[in-house]
Amino acid sequence: MNCEEITSLMDVYVDGELDPITSQKIEQHLRDCGKCEQAYEAHTALTHAISRSVPYYKAPIELRQRVHASLRDEVDDKPTRTVPRGSQLLVTRKQPEPRAVLFGMPWNWLGLAAAVILAAIIFSSSLPRLRQPTSDQFLATQLIASHVRSLMADHLTDVASSDQHTVKPWLDAKLDFAAPVVDLSGEGFPLIGGRLDYLDNHPVAALIYQRRKHFINLFAWPASPGASKAQKTMSRQGYHLLHWVDSDFNYWAVSDVSDGELQTFKRSFQQQIAPH
Amino acid sequence: MRHQEGLSYKEIADIAQIPPGTVMSRLARARAKLKEYLATRIGKEK
Numbered sequence: 056m057n058c059e060e061i062t063s064l065m066d067v068y069v070d071g072e073l074d075p076i077t078s079q080k081i082e083q084h085l086r087d088c089g090k091c092e093q094a095y096e097a098h099t100a101l102t103h104a105i106s107r108s109v110p111y112y113k114a115p116i117e118l119r120q121r122v123h124a125s126l127r128d129e130v131d132d133k134p135t136r137t138v139p140r141g142s143q144l145l146v147t148r149k150q151p152e153p154r155a156v157l158f159g160m161p162w163n164w165l166g167l168a169a170a171v172i173l174a175a176i177i178f179s180s181s182l183p184r185l186r187q188p189t190s191d192q193f194l195a196t197q198l199i200a201s202h203v204r205s206l207m208a209d210h211l212t213d214v215a216s217s218d219q220h221t222v223k224p225w226l227d228a229k230l231d232f233a234a235p236v237v238d239l240s241g242e243g244f245p246l247i248g249g250r251l252d253y254l255d256n257h258p259v260a261a262l263i264y265q266r267r268k269h270f271i272n273l274f275a276w277p278a279s280p281g282a283s284k285a286q287k288t289m290s291r292q293g294y295h296l297l298h299w300v301d302s303d304f305n306y307w308a309v310s311d312v313s314d315g316e317l318q319t320f321k322r323s324f325q326q327q328i329a330p331h
Numbered sequence: 332m333r334h335q336e337g338l339s340y341k342e343i344a345d346i347a348q349i350p351p352g353t354v355m356s357r358l359a360r361a362r363a364k365l366k367e368y369l370a371t372r373i374g375k376e377k
Contacts, residue, residue: 066359070333072340101362105334 056080061091069098191287194307197254199294202272202309205250205261211270212248212263222249226260234260234275235304235328242323244271254307264320271310271320278305288314297321301328333358 061084067073068081085092205211214225223236226249238246243266250261252274259276278300287298297308297317306324308317332338332346340358344351 066362067355070340070358072355101365102334105365109334111335 056084058084058088058091061085061088062094065094065098069095069102191289194255195289195291195296198272198274198296198307198309199291201252201254201261201274202294205252205263205272206270211250213250215248217246217248219246222246222262225249226251230258230260232260232277234262236260236262237324237327239264239320239323239327242319242327244320244323266310266312266316266320269310269312271308271312271317273320273324274307274309275304278303288317290314299325301325 061081064073064077064081068078073081085095214222216222217238217240219236219238223234226236227233229251236246236249240246244264247263247265247270250263252259252261254274254276257276259274262273262275264271264273282300282305284300287296289296289298294309294311295314295317297314297320299306299321306321308320310317310320312320332343333340338346340351340354343354347354
């Protein structure tokens with residue numbers, strides 16, 4: 056290959072569009088010929104300069120909207136006629152550009168897609184109501200797991216104290232809410248301590264009370280506005296769960312004490328926090 | 332399309348609905364013009 060041939064192929068070579076054999080020949084020539092090597096450097100520099108310094112404009116959104124509006128008009132006005140040549144060209148031109156793929160689709164497909172998305176939104180917004188029992192079941196599983204873990208792993212309390220004035224400040228410092236902490240020794244449920252836990256996607260306060268040889272984990276976290284105030288009881292794997300909501304907090308008590316005793320515990324707790 | 336989007340001759344040809352050879356010749360012409368323009372500008376600056 057002579058220098059003249061190389062010069063004529065330089066553009067295509069720089070663009071990486073040549074077949075491998077010719078490319079190799081040019082590479083070989085560039086190694087040997089200083090003049091062509093220089094021309095190659097100049098070409099590459101020009102290419103880089105173009106991509107770096109030539110302003111790059113994205114089509115404004117208004118243009119896109121205008122194109123869509125006119126396309127829509129075309130389709131609405133002449134549903135039976137074939138799309139005029141200009142528009143057809145516009146659509147086919149748009150297709151290869153990945154960002155515009157959505158807009159290159161026929162309108163009936165877009166309509167179908169919109170309907171599917173809308174249906175999905177409606178379904179997912181009504182899902183929490185439909186799923187209420189399931190989410191409670193899931194939460195119950197988490198509560199029991201947390202209760203069991205607290206008993207088995209020697210991690211019942213983070214702060215072991217029967218003094219509510221020790222436990223409460225400790226929890227307050229770790230959480231972004233001030234959980235009510237009361238000692239119920241007088242009612243036969245002495246406070247053992249407090250612990251941090253994570254349930255239902257919240258950090259929660261866990262208060263540990265004792266009933267003879269049994270432990271009660273009372274989980275508390277702020278109630279979401281509009282939460283159902285209905286009391287709930289559940290029994291699973293031999294554990295009893297009691298749920299209630301007061302003005303500020305969600306409570307879940309978990310224990311292996313009887314359901315009746317949990318109800319007594321709840322009443323005592325509510326009586327104790329009421330005056331505060 | 333070549334320099335900003337990094338598209339190949341074939342891709343440009345498909346989008347513009349022209350043969351790849353035309354893409355190549357138009358690019359060559361554009362570059363020649365650019366070279367000429369830059370040369371005169373640099374010449375003037377000197």
